Amino acid sequence: MRNILLIAKREYLEQIRGRAFKFSTVLLPLLIVFMLGASYLTDGKTMAAKHVAIAADSASLADAVRRRMLDDKEAKFTVDVYAPATDEDRAALLKQVENKAIDGLLTLRTSSAGAFTVTYTSQSTGDFMTTERLRSAINAGLLNERLIAAGLKPLEANALLKEVSIDTLQVNKEGKAAKSDGMASFYKATAMALLITMPILLYGMDMARSIVEEKASRIFEVMLAVARADDLLAGKLLGVGAVGLTQMAIWVVAAALLTGSALAAPLLSGNFALHFSWAEGLLFPVYFLLGFFLYSAFFSGLAATCETAQELQMYMPLAAVPVWLSFGILPLVLGDPNSVWAVAASLFPPTAAFVMIPRMGLEMPPLWQFAASIGLLILSIWAILWFSSRLYRVGILMYGKRATLPEILRWLRYS
Numbered sequence: 001m002r003n004i005l006l007i008a009k010r011e012y013l014e015q016i017r018g019r020a021f022k023f024s025t026v027l028l029p030l031l032i033v034f035m036l037g038a039s040y041l042t043d044g045k046t047m048a049a050k051h052v053a054i055a056a057d058s059a060s061l062a063d064a065v066r067r068r069m070l071d072d073k074e075a076k077f078t079v080d081v082y083a084p085a086t087d088e089d090r091a092a093l094l095k096q097v098e099n100k101a102i103d104g105l106l107t108l109r110t111s112s113a114g115a116f117t118v119t120y121t122s123q124s125t126g127d128f129m130t131t132e133r134l135r136s137a138i139n140a141g142l143l144n145e146r147l148i149a150a151g152l153k154p155l156e157a158n159a160l161l162k163e164v165s166i167d168t169l170q171v172n173k174e175g176k177a178a179k180s181d182g183m184a185s186f187y188k189a190t191a192m193a194l195l196i197t198m199p200i201l202l203y204g205m206d207m208a209r210s211i212v213e214e215k216a217s218r219i220f221e222v223m224l225a226v227a228r229a230d231d232l233l234a235g236k237l238l239g240v241g242a243v244g245l246t247q248m249a250i251w252v253v254a255a256a257l258l259t260g261s262a263l264a265a266p267l268l269s270g271n272f273a274l275h276f277s278w279a280e281g282l283l284f285p286v287y288f289l290l291g292f293f294l295y296s297a298f299f300s301g302l303a304a305t306c307e308t309a310q311e312l313q314m315y316m317p318l319a320a321v322p323v324w325l326s327f328g329i330l331p332l333v334l335g336d337p338n339s340v341w342a343v344a345a346s347l348f349p350p351t352a353a354f355v356m357i358p359r360m361g362l363e364m365p366p367l368w369q370f371a372a373s374i375g376l377l378i379l380s381i382w383a384i385l386w387f388s389s390r391l392y393r394v395g396i397l398m399y400g401k402r403a404t405l406p407e408i409l410r411w412l413r414y415s
Contacts, residue, residue, distance in 0.1 A: 003227040007235025008242065015243040024202065025247050029254075032194045049076040050130060053093050055085035056108035060148075064141035065108065075133050097121055106134060116142065186334060189358035192280075193330065195251075196288055196357045199244050201319055204295040207240050208303035212312050215304070215396050229393040233300060241292050248285055280360050283370070290377040291353030295319060297381060301388025304395030326354035337362045347373050349380035 015021055056062035062083040069077045082089045093105045104122035118138055120131060140161055147157040306312045333342045337359045345355040352373045359365055
């Protein structure tokens, strides 16, 4: 135990004094704040102004669609109406689209049977946001025309189609409904996902690289004279894990100081309010440590089989796969935190830490899911440590060539 603590202390002090720790402590939260801030400030403002021409058989329908398009202030439409439009008008407008004089041509045609045919022509096929906004404007315009045709006055039809706003409420543990903001929950969950994902991957990969570097420098041969291989691995895991907890403690203290300042007032009050519970504060470091031990133990064993950093890079995509899965399922988690897929990803050890944390930011899961998730993570860490420690014992003293799969299996039997 004494050797484990000495090695952990060495790793901890070496990491804490390094420039990488200082830079990541400051820059990582700033990067996440910048990303989320840019997303918040540009939300609804990413659409460029569009110049669209409407060619329709019915002038009243074209005017109704035009009004709906201009009411959408975020879209920034400039609309020209040609109604009733002839075939020559449509051909001339298509020529303007081809020459980029206008961005798109919206054609509204009415058959003799009263059926509508709608086409939108532009040079971009991937502008789905414009297409969705046009669909909404056309449906509202058609409904307005049908209401007027049924005998309603234009003002009455417009009143019926007037949009309403929705206030969102969330039921707390006391059973009371409190006002909440869906966007605040979205940004909170995303920030928590990034804050736990990036340190786990960065520290896990950094530990694997340090093993390759120490193996190449033959420093392990000196260290093994006073400590067992298992002690070296355990000391490294504890030391680097303590570095991660120290970094998080610095972030928590900085956040606590920031909440008492005037800068944090807009984030802690009003409609866009961010609040963190004690349960989130306690479980966040728990899942960080479990996720860190899981990935670091796995990559430490693989790093012991590598001769150079270039060989280690071949294994790095394995670390990215659970992250891709976690962020791929994040939209489902945001839509329904208690869906089958969200619960399954919270219990699956490789993705548990990355999914359970944002779920907490949206809605606190049941206690049994926390217990099952943490229990499965501990069992997985034990199994991976068994695997990695056996690779580590033999691999750190193997030089000269890349380890093959049959050799790795022999190492496991030797241990």
